[in-house]
Amino acid sequence: MKLERITIENFRQYYGRQRLAFSRDHQRNVTVIHGVNGAGKTSLFLAINWCLYGEGVSSVGELISKEAASRAQDGETVSTSVELAFLHNDERYLVSRRLTGTKQSDSSVLVNSGEDFTMMRTSQDGQAKRVNNPIGAMNAILPSNVRTYFLFDGEKIDNFAKPEAGDEVRYAIYNVLKLEVLTRGRKHLQDVAAEYRRELKSISTGELRDLIEQEEKARADKESALAQKENLVREIESVRRKTADIDHRLSEMQNASALQQQRERIERELAQRQSEMRQLVSDIRETATSGFTIVAWTAIERALTVLDEKREKGEIPSSIRQQFLQDLIDRMECICGRSFEPDGPEHRRLLELMHNTVPGSLEDDVLATNASLRALDEQRQSLRSDLDKGMRRRVELRERMKALDEELDDVSRQLEGSPQEEISKLEMQRRDFQADIDSYLLQQGSLDSRIETLTKDISQLEKQIERAKKDKNKQRLLARKAALAQRSADAIDEMYQAFADDMRRRIEAKTGEIFKQLIWKSSHFQNIRLGPDYNLQVIDRYDRPARPELSAGERQVLSLSFVTAMSRISEGKAPLVMDTPFGRLSSYHRSSITEHLPELTEQLVLFVTDEELRDQARENLEPRIGAEYRLHFNRETSCTTILKGNDNDRD
Amino acid sequence: MTETELSRSDRVNIDDAVMQIYEDLTKDTNIEQSPFKTYKDVFMFAACLGYRNGSRRQLSSGKKQTIRREVFTENDFSLLKAIAISATRDVDILLHLGDILTIAEEYAHAGIQDLKVHLLGEHGHPLWNLVDLINSTYRRNK
DSSP states (O other), rough: OEEEEEEEEEEEEEEEEEEEEEEOSSOOOEEEEEEOSSSHHHHHHHHHHHHSOOSSSSSSOBBBHHHHHSOTTTOOOEEEEEEEEETTTTEEEEEEEEEEEETTSSSSSEEEOOOOEEEEEEOOTTTTEEEEOOHHHHHHSSSSSGGGHEEEEEGGGGGGGGGHHHHHHHHHHHTTTTTTTHHHHHHHHHHHHHHHHHHHHHHHSSSSHHHHHHHHHHHHHHHHHHHHHHHHHHHHHHHHHHHHHHHHHHHHHTTTTTHHHHHHHHHHHHHHHHHHHHHHHHHHHHHHHHHHHHTTHHHHHHHHHHHHHHHTSSSSSOOOHHHHHHHHHHHHHTTTTBBBTTTTTHHHHHHHHHHOOOOOHHHHHHHHHHHHHHHHHHHHHHHHHHHHHHHHHHHHHHHHHHHHHHHHHHHHHHTTTTTHHHHHHHHHHHHHHHHHHHHHHHHHHHHHHHHHHHOOOOHHHHHHHHHHHHHHHHHHHHHHHHHHHHHHHHHHHHHHHHHHHHHHHHHHHHHHHHHHHHOTTTTTTEEEEOOTTOOOOETTSSSSGGGGOOHHHHHHHHHHHHHHHHHHHHHOOOOOOEEEEEETSOHHHHHHHHHHHHOOOSSSEEEEEETTTHHHHHHHHHEEHHHHEEEEEEETTTTEEESSSSSGGGG | OOOHHHHSSSSSSEGGGGHHHHTTHHHHHHHSTTSSSSSSHHHHHHHHHHHHTTTTOOOOOOOEEEGGGHHHHOHHHHHHHHHHHHHHHGGGGGGGHHHHHHHHHHHHHHHHHHHHHHHTTSSSSSHHHHHHHHHHHHHHHH
């Protein structure tokens, strides 16, 4: 950034419109603005600040020139503006800030809220364009938080060299060297990592292993139940074979064969009856589950009544269709062939019928519903009688099966009571086998129900495991993301530390270099230290901090060295604008600074009193001065005029 | 067209809250234990029983199972129409299939509880309890 020109209008004591061009010459890069105390140096310095950032002024109401205000009529608009032209990155910028107000009857000015800030950019092809976001653009050129290091108030010059200035020095480095970007990146990544960790916590943990264990156990249980069942089936089979063996042996024994044959007959019939019973139950089930027709009978009756009522009222002709009526009306002829007169009683009756008839589709529906409901009545009767018959047959079958059971029991008892010991023994064995089969069947039933339950449990567990696995994957991913974000944040932190340390050392070295150039007793001071605590220290030849012994002037030179070093390191190429910089320096320091400062900056603008710049200091600066002005304050009008040159005699 | 008809599908809804009863009455391979072959049969019985007992209840706004319309026979529809006509005493209801279905759903939603009490809540197998229920209704009708 290189300042080119300032145009100031009705700003404080600057009445009217006045201009000042800064020197941009490479060799003669110094612009000196002279003014006695109160002439308006600080106002002009503030004008630059205000124009660029709208800052640096405590009371907006005092900005508008009192002279301009007093010359205005009541209710007339008065305004102040500052325009700055500067070069930045080979492009030319024009910025202006304007404040307007209205003169009140009591001579005060009511300031309108809001300042008008405009920025135009002229690219190298000469085209000027309005910049849409002037505040953002200005911050990109020279951030407002670093401006105080370049637009430099001499009253505060020793700030950086005060013992407690560590924070200020750190902020200065932090802001000017744009370390803020890194800090923001680190903060953002840390937030992201924390967010992932929170999400991770919300996902349930430790559940998967339990579920897998449960599933394994259920599967093992099911396997064992299936194996037991297989054993049982084999056992039942074997017992049945043994029973069949006994039956065979009995049928071949003379005193048992008749009874055994009787038993086989009874068992055959029993099997038949059982099968008949199965069929019967299935039939009854068919009939019973359609039994809702019987349950709904009141609904059917009521619906039929409603339909009948409608028909009796003539609203639903049971057989006469709408089309048929229409045909009769079209022909004006009765079905018996007799014609009738328009508006005659026949015609009127037919029209009335037409009118009361429900729409075609409903009529069809009503007829169909009516017919099927009447059919349901028949269905209901047959359903009822089928059910009755079935239930009666069931009772008969049960009786018969009970009788057959008793017969079987009787046969068995006769065989058991046989005087022939072998027969009796065999039958007793057979009974035992029958009892075994019963108990095996019971066990089988219990196993079946256990297997069914386990199968259900396993499929349930499989689903739960699937879900838990998904959660686990999500967990792993989140953990990786969190770790990655945290590592990145840590890496940035390291980079930041390294970068900050590097910057600190470079500034330390540069400050030392400049300080040695500027200071008179350079032989006495060995070096400058900018420690990790960011305190600026001068090291004496005994390698001990020498600051307590520093004079006020030396502290100012140290500050100035630091600011200049920052400006060199930052590569921001900002101009150094200094308001009364030498007022508190000894003539030795002034002389030294004026000799070296022009070399250290791109552009130097100095607001000085005559006392600050004379003798050797003036002489040193002379070859570098490219532009010179004097601020002339008129005591009668209380207004300042900017005059070119350094003619002391115009007062 | 009524509003109900515009907004509802022609599938028949069963509230999820009572699905367990439908399950219990159909799932077992022993037909004496689970006499009904299909959800549709249970629904028809529940609707008729609900109407008969004068119990009708709106379905909740929660999840539902549906039965496709094609599963119902012509006879089933005639019965549902009869219920709708006698419930509204209005023949015009025949023009509004959606209303007929909604009425049936509401009777079935209440009737299924009656069915549960009669079939599952008493001693003995549900099939024979069902036969008893039919017989006792028939006797009372006469």
